[in-house]
Amino acid sequence: MNDQTNVKLRLSNSELWGGLIGLGLGGFVIWSGLKLKLGTINDPGSGYVLFYTGILMCVFAGAIIVSAITEGGPTLASRWENVRWSKPLVLIACLTAFAFALEPLGFLLSSIPLMLLLLRLIDPVRWTLAIPIAVLVPSGMWWVLKRLLLIQLPSGLFGIG
Amino acid sequence: MDTLVNVAHGFGVALLPINLLYCFIGVFIGTLVGVLPGIGPISAMSLLLPVTLSGTPESGIIMMAGIYYGSMYGGSTTSILVNIPGEAASVVTCIDGHQMAKQGRAGPALGISAFGSFVAGTFALVALMLVAPKLASIAIAFGPAEYFSLMVLGLVVLTFLTQGSMPKALLMACIGVVLGLVGLDSITAQPRLTFGRMELIDGIGLVPVVMGLFGVAEVLLNTEQAIKRDIINTKITHLLPNKEDWKVSAGPVGRGTILGFFLGILPGGGAVVASFASYALEKRLSKTPERFGHGAIEGVAGPESANNAAAGGAFIPLMTLGIPPNVVMALLLGAFVIHGLQPGPLLITQNPGLFWGIVASMYIGNVMLLILNLPMIGMWVQLLKLPYNILFPLIILFTILGVYCSSNNVFDVYVMIAFGIIGYFMRKLGYEPAPLVLAFVLGPMMENNLRKSLILSQGDLWTFVQRPISGACLVLALVLLTAPLQPSLRKKRELVALDEGA
Numbered sequence: 001m002n003d004q005t006n007v008k009l010r011l012s013n014s015e016l017w018g019g020l021i022g023l024g025l026g027g028f029v030i031w032s033g034l035k036l037k038l039g040t041i042n043d044p045g046s047g048y049v050l051f052y053t054g055i056l057m058c059v060f061a062g063a064i065i066v067s068a069i070t071e072g073g074p075t076l077a078s079r080w081e082n083v084r085w086s087k088p089l090v091l092i093a094c095l096t097a098f099a100f101a102l103e104p105l106g107f108l109l110s111s112i113p114l115m116l117l118l119l120r121l122i123d124p125v126r127w128t129l130a131i132p133i134a135v136l137v138p139s140g141m142w143w144v145l146k147r148l149l150l151i152q153l154p155s156g157l158f159g160i161g
Numbered sequence: 162m163d164t165l166v167n168v169a170h171g172f173g174v175a176l177l178p179i180n181l182l183y184c185f186i187g188v189f190i191g192t193l194v195g196v197l198p199g200i201g202p203i204s205a206m207s208l209l210l211p212v213t214l215s216g217t218p219e220s221g222i223i224m225m226a227g228i229y230y231g232s233m234y235g236g237s238t239t240s241i242l243v244n245i246p247g248e249a250a251s252v253v254t255c256i257d258g259h260q261m262a263k264q265g266r267a268g269p270a271l272g273i274s275a276f277g278s279f280v281a282g283t284f285a286l287v288a289l290m291l292v293a294p295k296l297a298s299i300a301i302a303f304g305p306a307e308y309f310s311l312m313v314l315g316l317v318v319l320t321f322l323t324q325g326s327m328p329k330a331l332l333m334a335c336i337g338v339v340l341g342l343v344g345l346d347s348i349t350a351q352p353r354l355t356f357g358r359m360e361l362i363d364g365i366g367l368v369p370v371v372m373g374l375f376g377v378a379e380v381l382l383n384t385e386q387a388i389k390r391d392i393i394n395t396k397i398t399h400l401l402p403n404k405e406d407w408k409v410s411a412g413p414v415g416r417g418t419i420l421g422f423f424l425g426i427l428p429g430g431g432a433v434v435a436s437f438a439s440y441a442l443e444k445r446l447s448k449t450p451e452r453f454g455h456g457a458i459e460g461v462a463g464p465e466s467a468n469n470a471a472a473g474g475a476f477i478p479l480m481t482l483g484i485p486p487n488v489v490m491a492l493l494l495g496a497f498v499i500h501g502l503q504p505g506p507l508l509i510t511q512n513p514g515l516f517w518g519i520v521a522s523m524y525i526g527n528v529m530l531l532i533l534n535l536p537m538i539g540m541w542v543q544l545l546k547l548p549y550n551i552l553f554p555l556i557i558l559f560t561i562l563g564v565y566c567s568s569n570n571v572f573d574v575y576v577m578i579a580f581g582i583i584g585y586f587m588r589k590l591g592y593e594p595a596p597l598v599l600a601f602v603l604g605p606m607m608e609n610n611l612r613k614s615l616i617l618s619q620g621d622l623w624t625f626v627q628r629p630i631s632g633a634c635l636v637l638a639l640v641l642l643t644a645p646l647q648p649s650l651r652k653k654r655e656l657v658a659l660d661e662g663a
Binding site for chain 1: 326328329331332335336338339342346348349351353354377380381382384385386387548549550551553554555557558561562565566569571574575578581582585589590591592607608611612615616619620622
């Protein structure tokens, strides 16, 4: 790793960020454990295991931070170097939009556009193939689940599906 | 005699037409995911976990088990023909397998891999049949302290063998424990970390977590790179290895089988470690180690036998102690729990039809796999040409449907998408999801056993050390935890580190 991609005490050090997130989570778990009551060692309460797991999380996160500062770590940018970073980003955006659309639009009206977007945006499949797949696969799955297996899929505000 | 009666009873269950069908579906899907790079047995099993709900427990578990050992067979095909491991346990097969294919010996490489896998799979089943009931009778004497310490050891071994830094793997295991504790406290019925959401009262579901971390995250990672495949195009002939091949491979198959089986039993171990260990062993024992890496058939025969034997061995801790030794077995435990069953020392006596039925189905599955992987090899080669730009959107759709059908709850779809995104960033930053998933499954059991043993011992922590089995597990766990501090042991750990997610 060269100097550009391996840094020590810098905000771009990805290891440092990983450790800090772990430390934050550990702190939250300790607080949750305390809130739930620890009980005694003879009769541990609901927060007992959470509290001690939180402490362990802080210890391990601390070890990651120390290692990030002393040995350095790859920059955040280098983690996405030489890869098509926009593709997973597009996929994440599509999935997030789908999550918001699923309940109001229902399964069919949300999954057909999702499939079409994924087929066209990741590694574009030609339209003549993408449209039939995007329409037929979700519709086929919907038919099998609803008619054969009697599983009710979300039908949304429009009652389609 | 009892064993023979039990096996006959097991075959009675396994040979029911519905169970035969599920067994075939399992080994077929297993071979399929083994063949396709990018999708491993963990993703496939998490995708199909909801399907197990529709049938009897026997059918569902027979299918899930079939996917696991089926993937061990299929993984070698891609390694040999494309030089891309179909799943993590076949990484080492690429080294000599693909070299053999380049030299026009793809047939014998595929043949010895299938026969070796068959021998190892059969041996593992016989051993499982003989060892499991005995171990189960010993395990009845285990108390909460032993269970707690065994689970701690299992988690530590897995974190020790996970790629990357050990603090990261341990942090992941802790997060897994915390996630497993979300929901009502089993002793006080107090809601924990539910944030006022009714959907979280029963805890976070295993299906959305695993599908997100392994299914969605895997697709996200795969879309980053255009997958190029250099498929060997020559016609595959002479699948039966010749006399010389058999002579050279007999030793590696035998050694790989025994080594793999014992490594499979160990908590945290499994097929990946077994295949690497077998390759290293064969290279060390060989009179001509320089042939390794240039198409030595022993380099295919040993590891392929070892990973199949390990897959069989891994069933022992799950079936006899109720402790999954790796993530795949954790998923299988999930399938048991979905059906209201608890694997453990009493499973064999209380539910003999289920236990012996699964064992017998594995015999049948091994025969099915031999047929699927030798005469039908051409079909799998064709499948390697399936375009990923169509496959990945389909996987996403199936994961969404799978998660929804497992609970009929849209919230679980949100959970899966969230864990998919988290899993992607975790992998990018070098945090492996395997310890998280195993800890997620073991977390509630660990807490329960810890609290029980503390109540029983009136708060005496020495109880974990004074009881011999518990003490031995904790000492071993401590040794492994401190091992990376020694440079020589750290190097060894890096050599055997595995990527469970593949």
